[in-house]
Amino acid sequence: MRFRIIVAGKPALAYSKTAVAEYLKRLERHGSYDLIIVKAGDRESVSQRLLDASEGCYRVAMDERGIKPTTRDLAKSFEDLEISGEVKTIAFLIGAADGHTPEIRKKSHMTLSLSSLTMQHELALIVLLEQLYRLASIKAGSPYHRD
Numbered sequence: 001m002r003f004r005i006i007v008a009g010k011p012a013l014a015y016s017k018t019a020v021a022e023y024l025k026r027l028e029r030h031g032s033y034d035l036i037i038v039k040a041g042d043r044e045s046v047s048q049r050l051l052d053a054s055e056g057c058y059r060v061a062m063d064e065r066g067i068k069p070t071t072r073d074l075a076k077s078f079e080d081l082e083i084s085g086e087v088k089t090i091a092f093l094i095g096a097a098d099g100h101t102p103e104i105r106k107k108s109h110m111t112l113s114l115s116s117l118t119m120q121h122e123l124a125l126i127v128l129l130e131q132l133y134r135l136a137s138i139k140a141g142s143p144y145h146r147d
């Protein structure tokens with residue numbers, strides 16, 4: 001399974017640059033994780049770019065109003081997708097300041113929440129990358145995730 005994380009605008013905050021680099025490095029040995037940066041802009045243009053960059057992928061719209069599975073349940077869902085053989089790439093779509101258009105919600109296979117709280121998009125990116133690292137660790141049987 002390949003993973004594509006799509007976000008508008010390069011991470012600009014110092015803490016976010018450091019954390020993103022750290023998790024991408026950790027994820028390297030677990031498979032294919034691509035961070036795609038699309039041009040920032042208003043809600044409509046960002047949403048269209050997110051859709052274009054995720055064409056043909058299993059789309060996961062990141063949104064605080066989405067489903068809130070446990071980490072293990074999410075690991076199981078992605079494992080099931082991999083076993084089905086129908087999905088090659090899972091794309092995570094992180095919105096800009098004004099969030100996603102209704103079209104993104106319609107065209108996504110899953111809407112995933114990391115918390116009921118609204119986060120700044122660079123912080124949401126870090127939390128998502130940490131969860132992806134956690135899922136990869138569960139799959140690899142490493143003791144990083146304990147519950």
Ligand SMILES: C[S@@+](CC[C@H](N)C(=O)[O-])C[C@H]1O[C@@H](n2cnc3c(N)ncnc32)[C@H](O)[C@@H]1O
Binds near residue numbers: 061096117118
């Ligand atoms: C500042 S938030 C946008 C908030 C926007 N007002 C809205 O109503 O969606 C920017 C992006 O970060 C991501 N995000 C923020 N908090 C999140 C959360 N709790 N769970 C999942 N994604 C989140 C989403 O992709 C969101 O579109």
